[in-house]
Amino acid sequence: MEGLKKSVLASLWFMFLTLPIMGVFVNTIDKSVTWHLDRVLYVGAAAFVLSYLWRFMLERKERGMKAEEQSAVEKVTLLNKLLANPKFFWPAVIAVAGFAIAFPKLFSMYQVNVMTSALIYVVLGLGLNIVVGLAGLLDLGFVAFYAVGAYSYALMNMYWGISFWVALPLGALLGALCGILLGFPVLRLRGDYLAIVTLGFGEIIRLVLENWAEFTHGPSGISNIARPEFFGLAKGFMAQINFMYYLMLVLVVFTIFVVNRLKNSRIGRAWQALREDEIACQAMGIDKMKTKLMAFSLGATWAGMVGVVFAAKTTFINPASFTFLESAIILSIVVLGGMGSILGVILGALVLILLPEYMRDFSEYRMLIFGATMVLVMVFRPQGLVRDVRKKIDISAVKKALGGVHD
Amino acid sequence: MEYFLELFFSGLTRGSIYALIALGYTMVYGIIELINFAHGEIYMIGAFVGLVVAGILTSFGFPAASIIVLASIAAIIYAAAYGYTLEKIAYRPLRDAPRLSPLISAIGMSIFLQNYVMLSQTSDFLSFPNLIPEFHFLGKFESMVGSSDFVIIVVAAVVMVALNLFIKFTRMGKAMRATAQNRKMAMLVGINVDQVISATFVIGSALAAVGGILIASHIGQINFFIGFIAGIKAFTAAVLGGIGSIPGAMLGGLILGWTESFCTGYVSSDYEDVFAFALLVLILIFRPSGLLGKAPIQKV
Structure with missing residues (x-):
């Protein structure tokens, strides 16, 4: 109910905002005015739907941020996991390279x-x-x-x-x-x-x-x-x-x-x-x-x-x-x-x-x-399409490789 | 001498407009440390709303004097509404984000608003009716100061004095200064910071609309792109005077106006914009905190 009220308000607000810019066209030379009120109504309808979406996305983002704070482990996306796997990475590179080279022929x-x-x-x-x-x-x-x-x-x-x-x-x-x-x-x-x-x-x-x-x-x-x-x-x-x-x-x-x-x-x-x-x-x-x-x-x-x-x-x-x-x-x-x-x-x-x-x-x-x-x-999505992953060096693994000389 | 005075007054007119827009930048920067890149677009929207309202009223046959008042009021209300919405959509969700994020979001908003106006109105120049009435009491100065120049200078001066009084003496003005000094502290003493930030955007946008409608009726034509250059120049003015400082923005606007006016008058008119940008680069190199600004103290 609360959401409905907010969305109606948002819809009215955006109709108000777009009224003079989208709804009216003034020709100052022959002093005629053309009205396009239908466009403003579309904006109102769109704003109604989008405001639901907007709130939903904001809530989701906030929940995500909280979850990340609690888990303290950096989230690794599926794409990044795949890229880190050489079994997937090299075939992908070869496929892309092949496609790129054959592109002008295709x-x-x-x-x-x-x-x-x-x-x-x-x-x-x-x-x-x-x-x-x-x-x-x-x-x-x-x-x-x-x-x-x-x-x-x-x-x-x-x-x-x-x-x-x-x-x-x-x-x-x-x-x-x-x-x-x-x-x-x-x-x-x-x-x-x-x-x-x-x-x-x-x-x-x-x-x-x-x-x-x-x-x-x-x-x-x-x-x-x-x-x-x-x-x-x-x-x-x-x-x-x-x-x-x-x-x-x-x-x-x-x-x-x-x-x-x-x-x-x-x-x-x-x-x-x-x-x-x-x-x-x-x-x-x-x-x-x-x-x-x-x-x-x-x-x-x-x-x-x-x-x-x-x-x-x-x-x-x-x-x-x-x-x-x-x-x-x-x-x-x-x-x-x-x-x-x-x-x-x-x-x-x-x-x-x-x-x-x-x-x-x-x-x-x-x-x-x-x-x-x-x-x-x-x-x-402040991190963009593909999140940048910082290269990590596992110190314990390095120590092991060095044979545990410095402990 | 006559030529000099002519340039002096045209610089003063320009400078007043830059100052009006620069105030919006400086106030917003003072409070949330963000370059509101879309501020120039608010100014442009103010001018467009003024044009549309004036056009509608003319078609209904309103008298000229009421048209200028009503069109200005509508422009101010709409610009304020756009400024308020802009902050709510593009900046508020990013308040705790890294510094680059709101800036990029502001650039996106600026591109969006430009194209929104271009697509819903037109990409051509629209002629803007001269709303400012002609009067003839200026006597022999009339050749140097037109009546619209005069109105611009007077209105800008009045608005700036009013703004200064508002910031100094009202409750909201005090809350703004407090928030600018330290947002967390202001919150602790019970200031509704969200409200203060919204109010800043509303006031800044309203000032930009005043500038927009004045300059549009002075120059006589507008299009969707006027906000970009005006915005950058007003920002230059704000930086020149020391961003965050309100008297600085006024001073910066005037200096920039005179620089442009004298350089185009005595050197070359092709490079008008180059002078403004070169001045900006020079100021930032030699005095990064501006003429009246204070150098920020970096705390660890």
Whole structure:
């Protein structure tokens, strides 16, 4: 009964809220007013149902949190258990690899193209994952480094005719350099200030690209960027597309390898520790500034490198490809996938980039759903799709292996 | 000199609007240490509600003077309602979560609200009726200060004075200051913290709506995206003055307004937004706690 009353109130409240925005459309030029009261009624009905769901989910979450507190043992999900089992893990990896390699043979050119962009986002997500997921630095201007990579190839190609293979490491280097240049002054700031400064930096880069027309061709962008050559092996349009796909695939594997190694390395553990508690970290003798700068510039390196690939893939870039929205998409890939988890970020990128692509009818609602998902994930599943599991070392097992020399 | 004064007053007008929005950021930050990323969107929604209500009233043939009053009241009520709901849905369940979580949730809310307005209204610019009546007592200053500039400056000043009095002398104002100082302690002395936080969002949102309706009728057009840039700039203003400090937000707003106005007037208008962001970056590097802010003491 109590629930019914609450739901009715919620329904009325949301009808009230949406009335002027959804229910009325005013044309100020011919001074006419159109009413869409039916839409408001739908909102009311939806709010009635959703408020039940909302309360149910909140209660469930609270119960779950209490249970976790009491049991004190970290919950291991089924997926994580399966991944830890080599009998399952290696066949799965081989199956995925086989599918990925055979992909261009199985699907049309359009699909391959879409998949290539999805892979670009996988690398971007993994790069941002170093910064946000591992080191806990919220970077809202990540797309700036992506833009630096893309423009460095486009401009160097246009002015000096530099080839893709030279530009690829150069783009990565320039990305890292920008990361250090920006990171050096701003990394002293606390989390939320850092978010705003990086956002401001992203906007500055975009505005400069837009307004410095003599150098960057302004809003109209740069076209006819050369596609990469591969010793004359990839001839023809079709082969070019397949080639870009394989190139991205190699980059993805390379990224996964590096990020995975980094994650469990000394610096990776320092990042995760810094994320949890800065003061304790400093007390343990970790150089805060150096560690953060490392995360920032390493994240930017991937963005710069993938930016070069992006410019070569589309052969046309303009500043409109590098808006804040793009940063928000990459961020939601990391958040939705599960901050810190590599598998999560890959899944997040594939879901967020491929789903809208195959649901063209919903494409207008894409960003709406994006925003709502970010809120809902934060409220109900802060750990994301795949929960990051910290590597554990069992001390007693290590002692046993050492033969119990030090007891 | 004339040109200088013109820029001075246009900067003052801009600055007043930034200050009005910045107050919402600063109040919320002062109490729950959260950058309410969706605050710019509340301002945008305030402007849209004002437009819709003004449109309906015009079609019924109401007199102009009553339209501005009723549209402003509706905008304020709706913005406050949206602010209240926003806090309840996106921030309250996350109050004890790690710091990044509510911030990401706020960004999500901002994207959601933008697209909600875009899809239910339109993605084009809508022309906004000039609600502020023309008057001519300014004499020779009229070429520098239009009547809408004048109204904006006066309204902003009045609202800010009223807010200061409210914070200083009312029961709720005192409760807000107490909660800002120490939330747990405030709870122990019997302050309903949930209520105080809600009230903060309501007041901040109402101020943003005032700013929204004033600037919309000054500029003459709105679309769903105006909240984003205005929000970031107002946040810049809040940081400039020292986030959490109410006089700081006012000062920061004015300084930012003047910086933009003079830089676009004397340097180049292409880089208007760059000046604002560059100022933000510089301030944060050299004085992270802002002009009037206090550096936080870190306790272990």
